[in-house]
Amino acid sequence: MSSIRFAIPSLAAGVLLVSCPSLPSAKSDERDEGLEFGGEYASGRAPVPELVGSLSDLFRDGELKKQIRLSQSKNPDLAEAAARLEEAGFNTRNARAGLFPSIDASGEARRLKTNSSGGGNNFGSVITNSYSASLDAQWEVDVWGRIRAGVAAADADRNAVAADYAAASQSIAAQTAQAYFDLIAAGKLEDLATRRLESFQNTLDLVNRRFELGTADLGELDLARTDVETAKSTINQRRNSRDQASRDLAVLTGAYPDASRTASDWPSLKRGVAAGIPSTLLESRPDIFSAYQRIRAADANVKVAHRDLFPKFSLTAGSGQQSSVLSNLAESNFTVWSLVGGLAGPVIDGGERRAELGAANARAKQALASYRSTVLNAFREVENALGSEQYLKKQEEATARALDAARSAEDRSLRNYESGLVEILTVLDATRRRFTAEEDLISLKNLRFQNRVALALALGKAY
Template sequence: MVVSVFLPASCVTKPGAYAKNPNKDLTIPKRYDATTAPVPDVKSGLLALFPDARMRSYVNRALASNPDLKASAARLEEAGFNLRKAYAPLIPSLSATGGAARSDVFIGNTPISNTRYTATLDAQWELDVWGRIRSGLSASAGDENAAQADYQAARQSIAAQTMQAYFDLVAAEKLLGLTQRRLASFQKTYQLVNRRFEAGTGNLGDLDLARTDVENARAQLSQRSDSRDQAARRLAALTGSYPSAKSSASNWPPLQRGVQEGIPSTLLMKRPDIDAAYQRIRAADARVTVAHRDLYPRFSLTASGGNQSNVLKDFVDANFNVWSIAGNFTAPLLDGGSRRAELGAANA
């Protein structure tokens, strides 16, 4: 029988022990630079802490097969196209039209036929006098930056979940192995106590206690085995595999380097989820400007040039060319309060 005795322990610190140098073990940099370190990618940031080939394989499989990450990538691509669309009004638009028409006019019983061929190029350009278009471009740029940050946050979240599942599996396998060795030790102890009891040198109480230890260890071994299988299934589900208990992770991954301490709160902007929220605020602010500028008149220039002729071969003749250029503006007068409502919604 083994008896363990635990004694309470306490520690006493002399007054003034740290008064001379309270930051003796803390290295504080002379300055912080929050502008030169971009948000690290998963491969260059999180995984760099643990150079473990098996864990990297699990993380890469999770990043390649996760449907939420694919949806985030699709939203990022959509935001990129919307940004290109928002930039388009800043440059003139050009369109081409062409046609052919034939008409007959009867004067008495005499028909007079007329055929006309037309081909024109039309250009239009809205002058961004109030900055409405540029504000819309800023809003779309903020949306794209937010989508980029969301995508990066999704990658880091999936990688972190996969690494946590890997650590849980390692811990479960370590505990399972420890419980197996513990059971083997109790079984050996039971055999020794049983031989002593059969030889008449032991007592029934020791035998019952040894048998109880074996049964408790077996029950704990079953629980440890279930926990190990659950951790393996969770890791398999994260990596896009069939949820089975075949995943394995036997050793703790080595820690390549420590995490820097003493980071100021301004570096929280390096977190992609916080950066995404900040970019959405900027986009919303730009949309308020767009809604406000939409109350002002719009100025635009239009120009067209082409050819009109009754004979198709005369299209190359400069004598039949026509052109026009004009400037115009439109101002909202009555719209049922639509623009005011959009401004109120943007400010909400």
């Protein structure tokens, strides 16, 4: 059996190495020790997905290629994933903004009327105009690296979401291919049900003729009629399945779920799964990359929570101009300015910040466990798909031989019945066996195609 267990790959070794990371201890929540990872993943560059194009190359089917292309451009779930990636980009920009000063401008115009009294009973009023403009700047000095850690966390989150988008793209392409194969299988099973009805109807006609001649009894006629009516029921079941397969494919391609799609021929699949698949192919799986980036984000958030225990240094500057004449505000020399340096730190907060640090530590442990689970599940998926490929191939070959034998037995029993050597039950049983073998062969063919897609998805590339 083909396997990926040839040597200890870097990915599997990574699972063991990260099993004991230097996370901040839950008992000593003030420690600040970061996770250390090497390799290309540390660069933050997500793997380039190859599944979408390689699926089309593997199966060589123009209609399948068209459906996959539609799914990549029209699928609403993929559009949602793209929007999440766009949001993550803005979140990263928002985090980076904290590294720079913020400047606010404000202006005010005021008109004031006051009453005044002169000599005797003479009263008057005075109207004054006042205009002001100011610029205020504020900047937190990132002495402890809290803001920079937040930026690192946002960058890692964005990388993880980018990998999630790639994983969604691959998953939707794989689902589209599998839905296309389901539609082919459903169409073939519907056609088989139609031929089954025709076959049982011919047998019924034969029994009816013999009944009229007095060489068959009413029991044989009822048996033949039973199979005809059962075949009619099966046709409706198969048509319903074909319509549902068409709707499934339509939704994946972003179209209205109608039953208008058809597919009749299996695509060519001339190459099998070669032995010696390199386990390093798993490194191109975007879900593994995403899980790794979430470890980096969680580690950076631990730093943010730890630095939040320390005082914050800030610089605040302000300048302004005030005049009773609006045009004077354009003068460059401000009449008022200020520069303030501030220090603020927690004194008593009821343990809120320390609790957040403990929670951040726990989230980092969760991310690590999730990463290990993702890697192990990736190996499981590959091993299962490789094993299924071998067993399904043997099943298909045995079923094909069974079909040949069933056809021969059916022909022989029909000739013997016409000669009066066997009962109708023998003919009907042989016919059922032939159609069952043919139905099994269609289902196994579909399962093999489905499994090849599952293997490609597990590896991140059609191999």
